[in-house]
Amino acid sequence: xxxxxxxxxxxxxxxxxxxxxxxxxxxxxxxxxxxxxxxxxxxxxxxxxxxxxxxxxxxxxxxxxxxxxxxxxxxxxxxxxxxxxxxxxxxxxxxxxxxxxxxxxxxxxxxxxxxxxxxxxxxxxxxxxxxxxxxxxxxxxxxxxxxxxxxxxxxxxxxxxxxxxxxxxxxxxxxxxxxxxxxxxxxxxxxxxxxxxxxxxxxxxxxxxxxxxxxxxxxxxxxxxxxxxxxxxxxxxxxxxxxxxxxxxxxxxxxxxxxxxxxxxxxxx
Numbered sequence: 001x002x003x004x005x006x007x008x009x010x011x012x013x014x015x016x017x018x019x020x021x022x023x024x025x026x027x028x029x030x031x032x033x034x035x036x037x038x039x040x041x042x043x044x045x046x047x048x049x050x051x052x053x054x055x056x057x058x059x060x061x062x063x064x065x066x067x068x069x070x071x072x073x074x075x076x077x078x079x080x081x082x083x084x085x086x087x088x089x090x091x092x093x094x095x096x097x098x099x100x101x102x103x104x105x106x107x108x109x110x111x112x113x114x115x116x117x118x119x120x121x122x123x124x125x126x127x128x129x130x131x132x133x134x135x136x137x138x139x140x141x142x143x144x145x146x147x148x149x150x151x152x153x154x155x156x157x158x159x160x161x162x163x164x165x166x167x168x169x170x171x172x173x174x175x176x177x178x179x180x181x182x183x184x185x186x187x188x189x190x191x192x193x194x195x196x197x198x199x200x201x202x203x204x205x206x207x208x209x210x211x212x213x214x215x216x217x218x219x220x221x222x223x224x225x226x227x228x229x230x231x232x233x234x235x236x237x238x239x240x241x242x243x244x245x246x247x248x249x250x251x252x253x254x255x256x257x258x259x260x261x262x263x264x265x266x267x268x269x
Contacts, residue, residue, distance in 0.1 A: 003182045010179040011094065011255035017178065018091025019100055021083060022109055029083065033113045036082035037120025041210035043073025045129055047198065048211075052143030067199030070207070071191045074170070078177050078190055085113040086206055086239050090171035093248025098256065114205075114236075121209040130217035141218055148215035151208060152222055152230040159203050159231055163238020164246070166202035169193040170239075171247035203235040 005013065021029065051066035077084050088110055096106045129135050135144055154162075176189030197204065212227045 003180060003185055005179050005181065007179075007251075008255045008259050010175060011251045013178040014091055014175050014251070015094035015098065015100075015256075018088060018093075019095040021088070021092075022095075022101055022105055029109075029112065030116055032081065033083040033085075033116030034120040034123070035080070036077050036084040036113070037117030037206060037209065038124050039076040039080075039082060039120075040073040040084065040117070040204075040206050041121040041124030041129075042076070043070045044207050044210040045124060045134070045214075046070070046072060048140060048144050048147070048214075049134065052140040055139075063199045063201070064195075067195040067197075070198045071173070071194035073207075074173060074194055075187060075190050078174065078186065083113050083116075084206065085110065085117050086167045086170050086204060086243055087174045088113050089167060089240050089243030090248040090251075091174070093244045094252045094256070097249065097252045117206050118209050121206060122213060125210050125214040126217050129214050135214060135218045144211070144215050144218065145220045148212045148220055148222060151203065151212060152226050154230070156230070156234045159234035160238040160241075162201070162203040163205065163235040164242035165200070165238075166197045166204040166235070167239035167242035168246045169197040169202070169242075170204065171243040175247060175251070203231065203238060205232060205235040205239050208232060208235055 021032075024032070047066040047070040050069055051062050054062050054065060056062060074084070074087075076082070077087075092101070092106050092109060095101045096103065135141055151159075170193070173190045173193040176193065177186045180186045180189050208227075208231055212222060212231060216222050216224065216227065
């Protein structure tokens with residue numbers, strides 16, 4: 001068996017992974033979505049503990065450390081078959097465009113994964129971070145507060161654009177994971193785009209469900225209203241565009257719709 005799939009086959013595998021989620025029993029989907037949020041939060045927590053504890057004046061190095069560690073959350077999601085809203089933005093878009101699912105099903109599973117991912121992130125942010133005192137001392141608390149405050153002190157459009165960049169790269173990471181048939185290849189394929197988006201400071205709605213609430217639980221002067229209006233809503237909009245359009249729609253057009261049309265034309269010749 002080859003260890004690499006063609007772009008067309010990768011896109012079909014990527015699409016099938018999304019379609020399969022709509023066929024799970026609801027109880028299974030609930031568990032997988034909560035777990036997905038928890039895994040993203042664990043990757044986020046790891047990045048805060050390591051990058052926040054680095055005694056260096058090199059801001060770039062600190063950002064890279066956070067970027068290098070954060071992807072473990074998505075790697076755990078992919079290898080356990082857990083569910084993540086942001087990757088669903090692309091993996092459910094392709095079955096929708098292929099007319100394998102209805103618009104109602106598409107919206108239902110996006111909504112459920114979003115809400116249940118939030119539940120999973122709060123489990124880590126409150127119980128396994130704040131409650132056990134991981135983030136109540138410096139330098140970790142100062143690092144987290146600074147990170148969260150920067151996220152809520154941007155204009156709406158900036159967060160939307162950063163959200164587009166984040167989920168373009170997240171969904172690309174999931175797509176590259178489907179491209180490989182071996183464990184090491186999947187690790188590298190997933191890790192690389194995720195590392196890039198975190199290092200560059202783009203906005204991922206599910207990760208922010210950990211970062212900002214964890215700061216709030218630890219005493220940061222940020223309200224839930226500010227979090228939702230200034231960051232969560234615009235980052236979610238951007239994530240929908242980045243994953244749904246730049247990966248879902250574009251790869252459906254290039255690797256499925258266009259390829260099928262070319263194959264039909266060639267048969268006609």
